[in-house]
Amino acid sequence: MCARCLEISRRSLLTGGAAAMAALHAGGADARVKPADMVPLVGPGFKPTEKDEQGLWKEMERVEEEIADSNLLITDPNITGYLRDLIGTVGGPAAKDFRIYLAHIPDFNAAMFPTGFAVVFSGLLLRMRNEAQLAGVIAHESGHFLRRHMIRSWRDQRRKSDFFAMGAMLAGIGGAGAGVYLGDYVQLAQLGTILSLFKYSRDMEAEADAMGAKLIAQAGYDPMEISTVWQQLIGEEQASATYRGKHRQRGSLFDTHPSDDARMADLKSDALELKVPGKHYESYRERYLATIGPVRQMLLDDQVKLNDPGASQYLIQTLAQDGWNGLLRFYEGEVWRLRNRSRLGDDVRAAQSYAAAVVYPDAPADAWRWHGIALLKEGRTGEAKAAFSKYLTMKPDAPDAAWVRQMIG
Amino acid sequence: MKRHPIVVLILAGSALSACSSLGGEGYGLSDYSAVNVHRVKVGNGNMTVVPPRPWNRHRATLFEDVASVEDWTLNGPLLDGITFITGLKSGHFMVRQRRTTDQQVPKFRADMTPPEIAAMLEGLYRVRGRAVDFRTLSIKPRPFLGANGFQFDYEHLDDDELWRKGRAVGAVINGELYLVMYDAARSHYYEAALPDFEAIVGSAQLRA
Numbered sequence: 001m002c003a004r005c006l007e008i009s010r011r012s013l014l015t016g017g018a019a020a021m022a023a024l025h026a027g028g029a030d031a032r033v034k035p036a037d038m039v040p041l042v043g044p045g046f047k048p049t050e051k052d053e054q055g056l057w058k059e060m061e062r063v064e065e066e067i068a069d070s071n072l073l074i075t076d077p078n079i080t081g082y083l084r085d086l087i088g089t090v091g092g093p094a095a096k097d098f099r100i101y102l103a104h105i106p107d108f109n110a111a112m113f114p115t116g117f118a119v120v121f122s123g124l125l126l127r128m129r130n131e132a133q134l135a136g137v138i139a140h141e142s143g144h145f146l147r148r149h150m151i152r153s154w155r156d157q158r159r160k161s162d163f164f165a166m167g168a169m170l171a172g173i174g175g176a177g178a179g180v181y182l183g184d185y186v187q188l189a190q191l192g193t194i195l196s197l198f199k200y201s202r203d204m205e206a207e208a209d210a211m212g213a214k215l216i217a218q219a220g221y222d223p224m225e226i227s228t229v230w231q232q233l234i235g236e237e238q239a240s241a242t243y244r245g246k247h248r249q250r251g252s253l254f255d256t257h258p259s260d261d262a263r264m265a266d267l268k269s270d271a272l273e274l275k276v277p278g279k280h281y282e283s284y285r286e287r288y289l290a291t292i293g294p295v296r297q298m299l300l301d302d303q304v305k306l307n308d309p310g311a312s313q314y315l316i317q318t319l320a321q322d323g324w325n326g327l328l329r330f331y332e333g334e335v336w337r338l339r340n341r342s343r344l345g346d347d348v349r350a351a352q353s354y355a356a357a358v359v360y361p362d363a364p365a366d367a368w369r370w371h372g373i374a375l376l377k378e379g380r381t382g383e384a385k386a387a388f389s390k391y392l393t394m395k396p397d398a399p400d401a402a403w404v405r406q407m408i409g
Numbered sequence: 410m411k412r413h414p415i416v417v418l419i420l421a422g423s424a425l426s427a428c429s430s431l432g433g434e435g436y437g438l439s440d441y442s443a444v445n446v447h448r449v450k451v452g453n454g455n456m457t458v459v460p461p462r463p464w465n466r467h468r469a470t471l472f473e474d475v476a477s478v479e480d481w482t483l484n485g486p487l488l489d490g491i492t493f494i495t496g497l498k499s500g501h502f503m504v505r506q507r508r509t510t511d512q513q514v515p516k517f518r519a520d521m522t523p524p525e526i527a528a529m530l531e532g533l534y535r536v537r538g539r540a541v542d543f544r545t546l547s548i549k550p551r552p553f554l555g556a557n558g559f560q561f562d563y564e565h566l567d568d569d570e571l572w573r574k575g576r577a578v579g580a581v582i583n584g585e586l587y588l589v590m591y592d593a594a595r596s597h598y599y600e601a602a603l604p605d606f607e608a609i610v611g612s613a614q615l616r617a
Binding site: 070071104377399 | 508509510511512513514515516518520522523524525527528531532535536541542543545546547548549550559562566568570572
């Protein structure tokens with residue numbers, strides 16, 4: 001495993017590779033970029049005219065081909081169609097040119113490529129509380145394309161980077177033409193390596209923020225939701241780090257910004273500036289939940305089973321701000337069960353969450369199974385059997401039915 | 410660099426050490442040693458098995474490996490592997506991991522039921538193996554080492570875009586976990602060495 005590639009892909013997709021970022025923009029805090037000043041630099045059907053950009057496009061077309069074919073993509077037509085509609089709504093002049101892919105990877109990430117295709121990670125869908133938030137992230141990525149950030153950073157990089165680093169990257173990206181195996185670079189989980197070619201400067205991030213806010217406000221979404229997204233991300237990273245007794249590592253996702261506070265303040269100012277008095281702005285929460293409803297359990301499963309209790313607990317609490325339900329209560333229990341620190345009473349907490357979950361009508365079958373196991377361990381055999389029976393009624397073809405039946409006796 | 414499936418990751422905290430062909434082969438050191446067809450001790454020596462044909466044992470690394478866990482492979486760790494857990498104590502992890510690591514493989518506890526042990530193994534694949542999709546195919550009772558054990562069948566899609574399939578047979582004996590786990594590329598390799606795995610499980614004995 002290329003551990004380093006994974007590390008890059010996990011943390012740096014939203015802003016491009018972070019490693020060499022500092023070199024690109026050592027300098028003081030910048031003034032806020034005003035949404036009104038953000039004019040798209042490309043129109044519909046944009047095609048590059050300069051030679052270096054044409055070459056880059058050619059390589060990126062190969063990358064897109066590989067990605068479009070990856071078995072890590074989620075291809076549910078309801079969800080992919082929804083994402084396509086969304087980028088078609090907030091994509092500005094290039095709206096009809098964008099392509100968007102959904103990767104089954106449980107990280108908070110989205111990325112835009114120079115040719116106008118975007119990759120959204122499934123972990124992003126879990127974390128968004130409404131359509132406006134998701135639209136905000138997608139619009140931010142569209143902003144990078146509309147402001148031509150990739151080609152600008154590519155040229156900037158080529159000028160500044162050391163010869164060997166560029167050589168290694170080109171061997172991966174451009175190697176195909178020379179008969180070099182391209183596979184490792186194109187694998188979806190290693191997109192970070194590709195994206196590290198396009199490091200966005202702090203100014204570019206500020207532009208994408210302002211452009212994104214403008215695009216979603218024009219589409220009738222509440223632009224204030226973008227600052228909420230970043231707040232949630234910072235909160236989650238902080239919770240994860242605190243739990244493991246560390247400080248949150250600044251310099252990853254937010255490396256390009258003077259500070260989290262400044263970015264928050266800027267995003268809020270953008271939103272206030274953009275909102276037209278008297279106009280109604282929507283978050284489209286119901287529509288969002290209805291669309292991702294069928295995969296929400298899978299998304300929670302993917303996250304919680306990574307056993308990062310600080311992050312998962314924060315995330316569940318955040319989602320529960322819109323109301324608790326059986327699914328969230330169940331996964332709250334799963335966080336405690338997997339943390340498994342009996343000295344801190346995790347088994348008791350897990351048992352309580354399962355018991356709370358099964359009271360809700362939307363409790364998944366798995367909640368009944370784990371409720372049963374918790375009861376069994378407490379010696380409440382009769383109740384455990386009832387819970388197991390309920391589990392098998394809800395999920396007659398459960399993969400562990402043979403074991404559960406043995407428990408029921 | 411090529412990616413490694415879980416068998417390598419369990420024991421080799423450093424992927425490099427596991428895939429490197431440079432590692433001093435000229436000095437008589439290798440990452441693997443042959444296991445021949447006779448009764449051999451595995452893990453910390455608490456359990457013995459007989460492979461039906463020669464396999465390759467992954468060399469343990471003092472600072473990265475857990476003594477009660479041992480890995481074998483037939484065609485290389487990307488394609489197939491068997492992991493032995495021989496008496497993992499309650500409150501311990503099946504891999505070495507730092508206290509500060511964000512995502513952690515859950516720890517074993519003596520009072521775990523088979524679904525909980527299965528969930529622990531699933532955690533191993535998701536956290537260490539970067540499995541993005543994991544499906545439990547079955548959990549059912551199965552005697553192992555003369556105890557009431559279980560069999561866990563599963564398959565997983567890893568981020569190298571390859572589907573792998575696995576089977577674990579285990580039991581908790583005197584509060585310690587004994588387990589033999591087989592994991593291989595779902596296409597061809599899983600079926601090809603499954604009879605080996607079954608023979609090894611069938612031959613498993615606790616040290617007298």
